[in-house]
Amino acid sequence: MNKFFKKLSLITLASAFVLTSAIAGPAMAKDDLKGKITVNGSTALLPLTLQASKEFQKLHPKVKIAASGKGSVTGPQAVKKGIADIGACDWDASVDVPGFKAFSGQVANKVAVIPFATIVNKSVKVDDLSTEQLKGIYSGKITNWKDVGGEDKDIVVITRSFGSGTRVNYQSKALGGGDIVKKEKNYKEVGSSGDMKTAVATTPNSIGYIDLTYISGSDIKAVKHDGVAATTENVISGKYKIWSYGYYMTKGEPTGATKAFIEYVQSKKFQEGSLKKLKFIPISAMK
Amino acid sequence: MSMSVQKALSQEELGPKFKVGGKFTKRQARANFMNGLFKNYFLLSILMLCFVLAMVIFFIGRTAILTFKEVSIAEFFFSLNWTPEEGYFGAALFIINTLFLTALTLIIAVPISVGMAILIAEIAPKWMRNFIRPVLDLLVGIPSIVYGYLGLTILLPILREASGEGLGDGILAAALVLTIMILPTISRISDDAITAVPTKYREAAYALGSTRLQVIFKVVLPAASRGIIASIILGMTRAIGETMAVVMVIGNTAQLAKSLFSPASVLTSNIVMQISNVEFDSTWNHALHMMAFLLLIISFILILFIRYLGRKGGNEA
Numbered sequence: 062m063n064k065f066f067k068k069l070s071l072i073t074l075a076s077a078f079v080l081t082s083a084i085a086g087p088a089m090a091k092d093d094l095k096g097k098i099t100v101n102g103s104t105a106l107l108p109l110t111l112q113a114s115k116e117f118q119k120l121h122p123k124v125k126i127a128a129s130g131k132g133s134v135t136g137p138q139a140v141k142k143g144i145a146d147i148g149a150c151d152w153d154a155s156v157d158v159p160g161f162k163a164f165s166g167q168v169a170n171k172v173a174v175i176p177f178a179t180i181v182n183k184s185v186k187v188d189d190l191s192t193e194q195l196k197g198i199y200s201g202k203i204t205n206w207k208d209v210g211g212e213d214k215d216i217v218v219i220t221r222s223f224g225s226g227t228r229v230n231y232q233s234k235a236l237g238g239g240d241i242v243k244k245e246k247n248y249k250e251v252g253s254s255g256d257m258k259t260a261v262a263t264t265p266n267s268i269g270y271i272d273l274t275y276i277s278g279s280d281i282k283a284v285k286h287d288g289v290a291a292t293t294e295n296v297i298s299g300k301y302k303i304w305s306y307g308y309y310m311t312k313g314e315p316t317g318a319t320k321a322f323i324e325y326v327q328s329k330k331f332q333e334g335s336l337k338k339l340k341f342i343p344i345s346a347m348k
Numbered sequence: 349m350s351m352s353v354q355k356a357l358s359q360e361e362l363g364p365k366f367k368v369g370g371k372f373t374k375r376q377a378r379a380n381f382m383n384g385l386f387k388n389y390f391l392l393s394i395l396m397l398c399f400v401l402a403m404v405i406f407f408i409g410r411t412a413i414l415t416f417k418e419v420s421i422a423e424f425f426f427s428l429n430w431t432p433e434e435g436y437f438g439a440a441l442f443i444i445n446t447l448f449l450t451a452l453t454l455i456i457a458v459p460i461s462v463g464m465a466i467l468i469a470e471i472a473p474k475w476m477r478n479f480i481r482p483v484l485d486l487l488v489g490i491p492s493i494v495y496g497y498l499g500l501t502i503l504l505p506i507l508r509e510a511s512g513e514g515l516g517d518g519i520l521a522a523a524l525v526l527t528i529m530i531l532p533t534i535s536r537i538s539d540d541a542i543t544a545v546p547t548k549y550r551e552a553a554y555a556l557g558s559t560r561l562q563v564i565f566k567v568v569l570p571a572a573s574r575g576i577i578a579s580i581i582l583g584m585t586r587a588i589g590e591t592m593a594v595v596m597v598i599g600n601t602a603q604l605a606k607s608l609f610s611p612a613s614v615l616t617s618n619i620v621m622q623i624s625n626v627e628f629d630s631t632w633n634h635a636l637h638m639m640a641f642l643l644l645i646i647s648f649i650l651i652l653f654i655r656y657l658g659r660k661g662g663n664e665a
Contacts (some may be wrong), residue, residue, distance in 0.1 A: 115417075134624040222621050223433055248599070252595075263501065264504075266514055267514075
């Protein structure tokens with residue numbers, strides 16, 4: 062009996078020790094190029110953040126970066142609550158935008174230009190949609206692909222839920238401020254860019270919108286907007302209108318490791334290298 | 349226990365001159381200390397759990413109650429208009445959808461799972477029983493996201509084919525996924541309830557000339573009914589609280605499910621879709637907490653009901 066207790070107490074002690082060291086470990090290290098950066102917010106910017114953090118951690122092995130994504134508004138909110146050091150957001154959250162109030166005391170650091178595109182399932186034969194046609198589809202007035210030059214099939218509308226930065230930008234730039242209206246049929250809301258891709262890829266006759274980075278594979282295709290293809294070249298030349306700046310929101314001016322990380326993302330090396338490869342556009346390219 | 353008694357005896361026999369007393373006291377003190385330590389440790393464990401439960405109720409409830417500062421109780425429980433960005437907080441549609449989804453799930457799941465339980469407990473040969481029971485136990489443990497993923501990739505295309513719908517998402521898809529999820533839970537526990545019916549009941553019924561079907565329906569099922577109902581309620585709590593699997597196939601649109609295929613949203617799926625996108629101190633956030641609180645209350649009531657059934661059954665047997 063005693064032996065058993067001894068063993069048990071030993072195990073308990075050992076596990077308690079492991080637990081405390083696991084919790085205390087990362088919190089202990091903190092000076093200039095050590096530290097922990099938490100990034101939360103937009104899933105549209107997530108691929109960029111992940112790539113940047115991989116490269117940054119190679120340069121500064123003592124910096125730990127944890128990145129996750131949900132809707133854009135999560136970013137500045139997490140910064141406000143102190144959960145995250147950087148809030149990735151697809152709009153400048155330090156000023157008012159339609160639907161969202163400004164987050165006071167936060168600084169918006171421009172990190173990229175995000176092009177967005179209308180996407181359809183591979184079964185859809187249409188490859189060009191105008192602002193008016195998109196307005197009709199998202200407001201529920203157009204419900205069949207034949208009305209926009211496709212086959213006689215119902216249009217399945219997939220949209221991001223309220224709070225998504227992709228939705229905010231798409232609504233203001235692709236739909237000309239038009240509404241996205243709930244429907245009884247053939248309408249679905251998803252919570253992230255990844256879910257959007259999965260939903261459009263697996264649902265025949267569906268339409269959705271996403272940032273250009275996510276478009277890959279043969280199940281989804283980007284359609285032209287008013288005759289202009291969604292390419293980075295067309296965004297830079299000013300022909301393609303559906304894009305926005307991506308921002309890293311911070312509580313006041315960034316400091317320490319957070320500052321170094323944002324500077325790395327804004328550096329020419331990253332902007333012209335990995336960022337371009339991910340189909341984002343360097344901020345310096347926009348006039 | 350026995351060890352210390354033995355020691356006590358030997359001390360009496362040997363007397364003080366052998367000086368085993370000191371050593372013994374130390375040993376005894378250590379044993380006492382260890383016993384006390386672990387008693388308190390175990391007590392602390394359970395107290396911690398109670399503390400967490402109390403905190404959950406307290407914090408969810410405290411935030412939830414703030415909803416009614418800005419939204420009237422009547423609007424929250426009876427309005428069908430959930431458009432938080434414009435200031436409408438009618439949660440009735442989620443409550444109705446949740447009840448609808450749960451009812452539909454049970455209608456599909458209960459006959460099948462009780463049938464499975466009867467097969468396992470009464471009809472199947474021993475080798476089959478020994479095979480199915482572990483399989484069901486395994487199924488109970490599969491994470492819900494796996495069911496959701498299968499629903500998204502396999503069930504939805506089938507539903508689209510079968511119904512001619514464009515999307516396939518909706519209450520029916522969610523109910524089918526939930527059915528598959530709760531089947532093993534209900535049938536495994538019903539199986540135990542049926543197996544627990546004394547053999548003498550069956551023998552008596554057979555002796556009176558009953559057929560097997562009569563024995564099952566007239567004797568075994570009524571005798572096991574309390575256990576079966578408890579298993580159904582257990583499955584029901586799982587169905588009501590399920591989130592991830594439902595989110596993937598229900599369409600996540602805040603509207604009343606007027607048909608089996610209209611995209612809808614239930615309490616759980618709406619909370620998980622919206623909670624991260626709302627401001628911390630907003631009415632919207634409070635309303636979502638209120639919905640979580642409602643879910644807590646519903647599952648408490650169901651669990652109390654199971655306890656009540658169990659006690660009643662215990663008194664009769």
